[in-house]
Amino acid sequence: MKFLDNMSFGQYVPADSPIHRADPRCKIVSAVALITGVFLVKEPLGFSSWIAVLIFLSRLSRIGIPMMLRTVRPVMLLIAFTAVINVFFTSGTPLWEMGPVSITSEGIRMGIYMSLRLLLLVLFANLLTLTTSxxxxxxxxxxxxxxxxxxxxxxxxxxxxxxxxxxxxxxxxxxxxxxxxxxxxxxxxxxxxxxxxxxxxxxxxxxxxxxxxxxxxxxxxxxxxxxxxxxxxxxTRMKPFIWSWRDGLSLVFVIISVVVITLLEGRLKL
Amino acid sequence: MSISIKNLTHIYHRGTPLEVAALSDVSLEIPGGSWTSIVGHTGSGKSTLAQHMNALLLPDMGEVVVDDLSVSSKKDLREIRRKVGLVFQYPEQQLFAETVKDELSFGPKNWGMTDNLDDLSEKVLDQVGLDRTYLDRSPFKLSGGEKRRVAIASVLAVSPSYLVLDEPTAGLDASGRGYLLKLLNKINNSGTAVVMVTHDLEIALDMSDRIIALQLGKVAHSGSPRDTVLYMSSNPVPGLLLPSIADLWVKLSKYGMEIPFSCDPSTMAKNIDEKRRGTKK
Structure with a gap:
């Protein structure tokens, strides 16, 4: 029995992929941008777009969804807790009531969204640490x-x-x-x-x-x-960072997708 | 009374790409009161084997039985851990208490043996060659060798029937090593079985009743020091080098000088001398 033997949070998994090869600066800024993007959406369309982006990036990084999901295991409790808190403590039209406790449809929505948001945040952050030494x-x-x-x-x-x-x-x-x-x-x-x-x-x-x-x-x-x-x-550095056109292009794409997903969602809501 | 291990297999990181069998199909018997040394190269599984003897690791396959308690029965694990004291490598690193006395009573308190803790502490300190003036000192202010002896005493405090030590001489100088081995010999003579894990074949040959050589998680050879030397002189085990005195003994018998086996230079010289006088007559 090895007591502390869980591969998780913050582990680096070496592989040969475009994301592994990218400049770490590009990846750090992109991760920050993506996480900001996740916090800007509040509708199903926005969330599903970000899930699509995540799947695309994890494919591109050769990490794979199962491995990605393993890394969130340590924070699963926190995510579940957030969901429960939101379900019970959001005011709105009640669906079910018992004494002081009530469940509202807004609560269920908030619960799902908040936990999705946290999950995406952790996953995008982990994508950075999984692919960057x-x-x-x-x-x-x-x-x-x-x-x-x-x-x-x-x-x-x-x-x-x-x-x-x-x-x-x-x-x-x-x-x-x-x-x-x-x-x-x-x-x-x-x-x-x-x-x-x-x-x-x-x-x-x-x-x-x-x-x-x-x-x-x-x-x-x-x-x-x-x-x-x-x-x-x-x-000086033995291996100085070289910012290639690929890094520039990737960063531009990330920022464009954040802007597009946020705007698109706002539009459709109107 | 013995530790009996049957067909023990232990696999690390099961079900992951890092899966590796540290021990496979190991069977052996450690009789009560004996001195057994487990020798092997780094990564041969000797530390893993040591941790199986007091149920810190549990077998993936096979069985470990201590006296009549099996590690497969969960309620017996605590009693097994008391019967088989395990001293880790660099045991001085596990000291934590404010005084040596508290350090020594940690084990007995955990097993609910709270009678006469003072006498007990004094007794085990004496077993490792330290006197009672140490009782009220801080374990952190002792010298390296003293710390190690206190750590060993803290394991002896629950009067185990078997004392398993993982590389007890690592990092000690020649005199410290000699002193520690002398203490262990005394403990062994008072009836406690000693199991010493080491990569130093010279110490193993000198001290043990029986030697078990591990190679890549399997028992390569087990037998008396004499048998071990004979076996290794014809089947070298990677990473284990016969000490020159044992090598000399093998070479002498090749040239026709058969003398009793010993790893002690003066005994060997005496044996050679007797042999020579015998042939001259």
């Missing part, structure tokens, strides 16, 4: 933030922190797994009892984990010092 993602963000350097934003440092954090997620998951097993072997009960008891039971896992994290941070700092790391000033 953590390094490329961090470098892309650095590059996009670099104009703000002039007003004092430490773009390079932010990107470096992101890279390091992402790099250590799998390592720390392994460490956690190992320490959990070690404490289980000493008779710890990690999955019984109420919330407070479980939290308390986790102390023997969390303290060693903290010690390890600080040790690792220290080692990493020494290793970086030893290689004369002094932040971003004057650093």
């Amino acid at each position: 953590p390094m490329a993602l961090a470098d892309g963000i650095e590059s996009l933030l670099s104009p703000f350097k002039k007003i004092g934003m430490p773009a390079h440092d932010i990107a470096m922190m992101m890279t390091i954090a992402l790099r250590f997620i799998p390592t720390l998951l392994n460490e956690t797994d190992r320490i959990m097993k070690a404490q289980l072997a000493r008779g710890a009960d990690l999955d019984r009892g109420g919330l407070i008891r479980r939290l308390k039971a986790f102390i023997p896992v969390l303290i060693p984990l903290f010690v390890i994290v600080f040790q690792r941070a220290d080692d990493l700092a020494v290793a970086m010092e030893a290689r004369c790391y002094r932040g971003g000033g004057g650093r």
